[in-house]
Amino acid sequence: MTIEQQVIEQLSQYRQKKARIQALSTYSVGAGITVSRLNEDDQLQELHRKLRGLPSYMYLSRFEQKLESVAHAYMTRYPAGVKAQKQAIPVQVMDPEDTELLKELRRKIQKVIEARGYEIRDNVEGIIERLTELQDLQADLERMDFILSTLEEYKPYAATLLRWIYVEGMELKELTEKLELSESTVRRRIRVAEREYANLAR
Structure with missing residues (x-):
């Protein structure tokens, strides 16, 4: 195959x-979470990395800033993973108001644990495989769309013809009727359009 x-x-x-x-x-x-949501979470992680470089007052509410302050005051370590982070939060401290704030912080982390399904998810490898496949397929489609858009800039007819066939799934008979051309002419134009696409995609 060439x-x-x-x-x-x-x-x-x-x-x-x-x-x-x-x-x-x-x-x-x-826990009601789908693979597409996990894929979105990957993008949210990237946003979170950017936010970490900003002062917290720029993106946290006043109450969330209080939770952050009390966490910094009482937590001696910041382990990776939400489950470990929840365990690292003290259950009770001398100040009753701080104890309530720490309790609220643990509650918020527990909601994250439940929402992400960490407590019931047992097929991690299968999930990772599906997530990877989803991301690969999305990258493939993005590349094909990009090439078609690039082709459209200088050969709009060719790009439109390929979109009709490969994206919309039009049959040869439909094309001949739509274009009011003979089957042999349409076939010839398709081959020309495919060559143009292939030259860009190499």
């Missing part, structure tokens, strides 16, 4: 990959 054939074979899988993304997105990992 490189051009390989590229067109990948493009021909566009609709199949999109369908697989939809199926993966709804896969439940427990």
